[in-house]
Amino acid sequence: MLDVTDLRAGYGDAPLLFGVGFSVGAGEVVTLLGRNGMGKTTTVRAVMGLIRPRGGTVRFAGDRIDGLPPHRIARRGIGLVPEGRQVFPNLTTRENLIATALRGGAWTLEQVLSLFPRLAERLDSMAVLLSGGEQQMLAIGRALMTNPRLLILDEATEGLAPLIREDIWRALARLKQAGLAILLIDKNLDALIRLADRHVVLEKGRSVWTGDSAALHADQGLVRRYLGV
Ligand SMILES: Nc1ncnc2c1ncn2[C@@H]1O[C@H](COP(=O)(O)OP(=O)(O)O)[C@@H](O)[C@H]1O
């Protein structure tokens, strides 16, 4: 579904990605791993067209999407839950969800509320007044309202209380069960190993390892070397 080969990108004159390659199949959950600053967010931003790739290719459902503007990439079926959530602070929960809704798909306001019942009680609150966990649920709900075929989450449990994190992991497991393809960035390795099918390790802007959860779990040297755990 998503095929990234030899992706190169950076900001200004500074190259940051020197060859990132990975794929996410239909219904598959794949993680991007690596210590801080290794290029995970930059990879996601290049895939979404938020920064322009300088080399390599990004294919989605068979078509080249590198070079397309972000809204066209989103419309093809990639939903992003960005690092830092970035909900619209002065819109209500309901307005945030409706703002990104694309017609003709399965996800409705009701379905987002059934995935995250806490949001039902906050529908008319401005997003800025929601807790961090509620804002994160809203950011995920907003991405789902675009009816993506692939959902990308960048540090979606960062800074959240353990019980709220569990709510998020449960929701992601439900999305996986429903057949959604997911690309995940997160620091909680145990939860990632439980949920994901495959993992891709980034080191200084390059993809250096890929394997399934059993292989990652078995290779503590790899975990120490590239993830610093
Ligand atoms: N907007 C930016 N302008 C310049 N450099 C940036 C910008 N954002 C991130 N960087 C740098 O890019 C490198 C990779 O960052 P990033 O992709 O955010 O890493 P990760 O998500 O793996 O922690 C880091 O060295 C970071 O300082």
Ligand SMILES: [Mg+2]
């Ligand atoms: Mg990041």
